[in-house]
Amino acid sequence: MNGKPVTALNVWVEGIGAWAPGIPDWAHLRALLRDQAAGPDAGAPARPTPAALPPGERRRAPVGVLIAIEAAAQAVAMSGRDAATLPCIFASAHGDAGIMDYMCATLAQTPREMSPTRFHNSVHNAAAGYWTIAAACHAASTAVSARAESFGASLLEAAVQVAAEGQAVLLVASDVPGAGPLGEMIDSTEPFGCALVLAPAASAATVARLDLFLHSASGATAARHPHAQALAATNLSARGLPLLEALAAAGTATLDLPASPTLGLTIHTEVNP
Amino acid sequence: MPALAVCAHTATSALGRGLDAHAAALARMRGGLAANDFSQQPLACFIGRVAGLEDEALGDAWADWDCRNNRLAWLGLQQDGFAAAVEAAATAHGRARVAVLMGTSTGSIGATEEAYRRLDGARLPADLRRPALHSLHSLAGFVAAALDLHGPCLTVSTACSSSAKVFAMAERMIRLGLVDAAVVGGVDTLCESVLFGFNALELVSPEPCRPFDAARRGISIGEAAGFALLERVGRAPAAPRLVGYGESSDAHHMSTPHPQGLGAALALHDALARAGVHADAVDYVNLHGTATPANDSVEAAWLARHLPARTRASSTKGYTGHTLGAAGAIEAAMTLLAIERGLVPGNLGCDAPETACAAQLALASEARRVDVALSNSFGFGGNNACLAFARAGATA
Numbered sequence: 001m002n003g004k005p006v007t008a009l010n011v012w013v014e015g016i017g018a019w020a021p022g023i024p025d026w027a028h029l030r031a032l033l034r035d036q037a038a039g040p041d042a043g044a045p046a047r048p049t050p051a052a053l054p055p056g057e058r059r060r061a062p063v064g065v066l067i068a069i070e071a072a073a074q075a076v077a078m079s080g081r082d083a084a085t086l087p088c089i090f091a092s093a094h095g096d097a098g099i100m101d102y103m104c105a106t107l108a109q110t111p112r113e114m115s116p117t118r119f120h121n122s123v124h125n126a127a128a129g130y131w132t133i134a135a136a137c138h139a140a141s142t143a144v145s146a147r148a149e150s151f152g153a154s155l156l157e158a159a160v161q162v163a164a165e166g167q168a169v170l171l172v173a174s175d176v177p178g179a180g181p182l183g184e185m186i187d188s189t190e191p192f193g194c195a196l197v198l199a200p201a202a203s204a205a206t207v208a209r210l211d212l213f214l215h216s217a218s219g220a221t222a223a224r225h226p227h228a229q230a231l232a233a234t235n236l237s238a239r240g241l242p243l244l245e246a247l248a249a250a251g252t253a254t255l256d257l258p259a260s261p262t263l264g265l266t267i268h269t270e271v272n273p
Numbered sequence: 274m275p276a277l278a279v280c281a282h283t284a285t286s287a288l289g290r291g292l293d294a295h296a297a298a299l300a301r302m303r304g305g306l307a308a309n310d311f312s313q314q315p316l317a318c319f320i321g322r323v324a325g326l327e328d329e330a331l332g333d334a335w336a337d338w339d340c341r342n343n344r345l346a347w348l349g350l351q352q353d354g355f356a357a358a359v360e361a362a363a364t365a366h367g368r369a370r371v372a373v374l375m376g377t378s379t380g381s382i383g384a385t386e387e388a389y390r391r392l393d394g395a396r397l398p399a400d401l402r403r404p405a406l407h408s409l410h411s412l413a414g415f416v417a418a419a420l421d422l423h424g425p426c427l428t429v430s431t432a433c434s435s436s437a438k439v440f441a442m443a444e445r446m447i448r449l450g451l452v453d454a455a456v457v458g459g460v461d462t463l464c465e466s467v468l469f470g471f472n473a474l475e476l477v478s479p480e481p482c483r484p485f486d487a488a489r490r491g492i493s494i495g496e497a498a499g500f501a502l503l504e505r506v507g508r509a510p511a512a513p514r515l516v517g518y519g520e521s522s523d524a525h526h527m528s529t530p531h532p533q534g535l536g537a538a539l540a541l542h543d544a545l546a547r548a549g550v551h552a553d554a555v556d557y558v559n560l561h562g563t564a565t566p567a568n569d570s571v572e573a574a575w576l577a578r579h580l581p582a583r584t585r586a587s588s589t590k591g592y593t594g595h596t597l598g599a600a601g602a603i604e605a606a607m608t609l610l611a612i613e614r615g616l617v618p619g620n621l622g623c624d625a626p627e628t629a630c631a632a633q634l635a636l637a638s639e640a641r642r643v644d645v646a647l648s649n650s651f652g653f654g655g656n657n658a659c660l661a662f663a664r665a666g667a668t669a
Contacts, residue, residue, distance in 0.1 A: 004450055005370065005450055005453075006449055006450035006451055007451070009449070009451075093408070093410075094407075094408060094409075095409065095430075100382070100385065103466055103470070104382075104385050104386050104388070104389035104466075105389055107313075107386055107389070107465040107466065107469060108386070108389040108390045111312070111313070111314055111316075111465055111469040112314075112469065112472070112473075114469045114470055114472070114473040115473065116470075116473040116474045116475075119466075119470035119471075119473055119474065120474065120527050120528050120653065122466075122470070123378065123430070123432050123653055123654065124378070124409055124430035124431070125430060125431040125432060125652070125653070125654050125656055126527070126654065128431070128522075128654060128656070129527050129653070129654025129655060129656070130527070132522040132523075132524045132654075132655065133524050133525065133526070133527070133655070135524070136524050137522055137524055138521055138522050138523070138524055138535065138536060138539055139521070139522060140520035140521060140522065141431070141520075141522045141656060142429055142431055142438060142520075142656075143429070143430050143431050144427050144428060144429055144430070145408065145409050145410045145427075145428045145430065146410055146413070146426060146427050146428060147404075147405070147408045147410040147414065150410075153425065153426065153427045154427070156425060156427075157425075157427055157442065160442070160445050160446055160449060160451065161445065163449055164445035164446075164448055164449055165445070180395075181388070181389065181392055181395060181396055181397045182385060182388075182389075182397070182407060184396065184397070184402070185397065185402070185403075185404045185407040186404070186407065186408075187404070214425075214451065216369060216423065259425065259426075260417070260423075260425065260426040261414075262369070262417075262423035262424075262426075263369065263423060263424065263425060263426070
């Protein structure tokens with residue numbers, strides 16, 4: 001017996017997090033996106049220092065991990081949920097491309113001098129590991145990539161998990177610049193991270209409803225705000241900014257995001273008053 | 274959960290190309306590890322190398338994707354009629370109704386490493402300036418293109434649990450009705466990063482790995498490709514089935530497992546619950562069994578604590594090495610072989626087993642009916658997956 005084809009999924013947003021240079025949290029990003037003339041805050045810290053991590057880890061963790069965890073913590077706090085209960089998905093187009101440059105350069109010259117700490121920080125699920133340890137979270141965790149379409153593909157996976165298991169899920173998308181010769185290959189030249197807590201039903205914590213529709217690929221809605229456009233052009237995870245723009249605004253919106261070279265998502269958003 | 278049929282599956286590793294080669298090696302307890310002849314600079318250890326990849330360049334149509342990892346993916350897809358089975362599913366359901374979900378930890382990083390060895394000034398050499406290769410998603414992107422599939426496409430990279438978790442992702446998508454079939458699997462290849470990286474962590478054994486042996490000294494690294502085609506059971510009622518899975522996090526430490534195996538217990542509990550079976554029904558478990566001191570002692574205790582004396586168990590990493598991102602997929606293949614061919618693989622490399630699991634550990638391969646079997650994959654950062662498979666009709 002064949003299942004009836006399903007091409008739509010609904011999720012309810014309960015928490016949003018964000019970090020970029022000069023944009024330390026979702027409140028700042030939301031205010032910026034609502035004001036075409038606004039820009040990032042030049043005085044903001046150059047890297048986040050998420051309280052969610054113990055002080056030693058905060059000092060030692062790579063900046064990509066810090067950004068992911070900062071965004072995650074903001075979204076979870078906004079949702080009012082306990083981080084320990086949330087299955088989590090950490091998406092990144094390229095992971096820590098800076099460590100990849102270090103590793104490949106070291107391997108080409110003096111492979112035995114490879115740093116064990118940098119090696120274990122190079123795994124794609126490093127942020128997921130740091131997060132679940134800090135949050136004492138025993139729920140399922142994953143780390144994913146779909147390169148240029150990572151944001152759309154991971155949003156789809158998050159919606160699948162929410163709908164299939166009837167439980168709220170934390171989605172984090174972040175990327176950092178590369179370094180060295182590899183830098184040219186990875187499409188991110190500025191850091192950015194964002195996070196969503198997605199739930200299977202409306203609740204008192206609901207910020208917005210998302211209806212996702214799957215279809216063959218049909219392009220991408222561009223961000224409207226000039227700074228959002230700049231972020232999206234310099235960071236693959238920031239290609240989710242059109243969705244964040246819709247969540248920053250009142251009312252309803254419709255946008256397209258690619259989930260693969262052959263699969264597109266149309267997202268209808270309805271923000272709670 | 275509603276079970277899924279494993280309509281086709283395949284494995285290629287140091288044991289050879291395809292399921293018959295693997296079944297023969299497991300039955301005869303003939304391993305594929307050999308002294309490391311791969312790395313650019315010497316490193317005294319043993320590896321599980323796939324022979325002949327150097328001679329198997331991808332054809333002109335796929336030249337942009339050419340690298341060791343994608344060569345192994347291509348080679349793997351050609352075995353056991355797997356690519357043909359996928360084409361039949363794509364024709365039956367529609368190309369957009371088939372997902373491609375791949376696990377990998379190396380991706381094509383071997384190509385990035387090579388590029389750094391022959392830089393063009395401050396740039397990668399022109400022939401390797403191919404962005405699609407310098408991403409973990411290279412594998413899934415290549416497989417989707419090579420099989421011409423247009424559904425959801427995603428890479429999971431959670432170290433050693435990567436290509437087990439993709440089975441769970443597929444189950445959810447099919448159950449929801451987003452797709453009707455999924456190509457799941459994993460490919461990891463030998464590269465300097467993993468050899469010298471694990472060496473830096475002092476986790477690599479100087480001798481062939483010895484899972485669960487009291488004198489074990491760490492892992493042997495291998496490369497492999499494993500794939501499975503999952504569809505609803507109506508498509509292949511007699512095929513073995515994915516009947517359950519469990520995923521969990523240890524929340525303990527980046528590179529050592531939870532000392533009481535908490536995450537592993539959660540994953541097992543969830544897998545059995547989804548399968549609707551009791552631990553007493555498990556005939557065989559393919560253990561993660563990496564031969565590190567920490568993993569094997571925790572897993573031995575887990576086995577003794579949670580599974581009955583009658584359950585047979587073994588790690589197969591003594592045959593193939595630890596294939597990291599591909600381990601979930603090829604060990605699923607060997608677990609399915611246990612069901613299909615009535616073969617419990619012997620735990621190669623162990624003479625003096627950990628006391629805790631000695632009664633359950635099969636030191637020699639056994640001809641034995643297997644109806645319900647599990648496969649463990651426990652990754653770096655405490656990322657755990659347990660898959661449950663069963664003969665058609667063996668579970669409710």
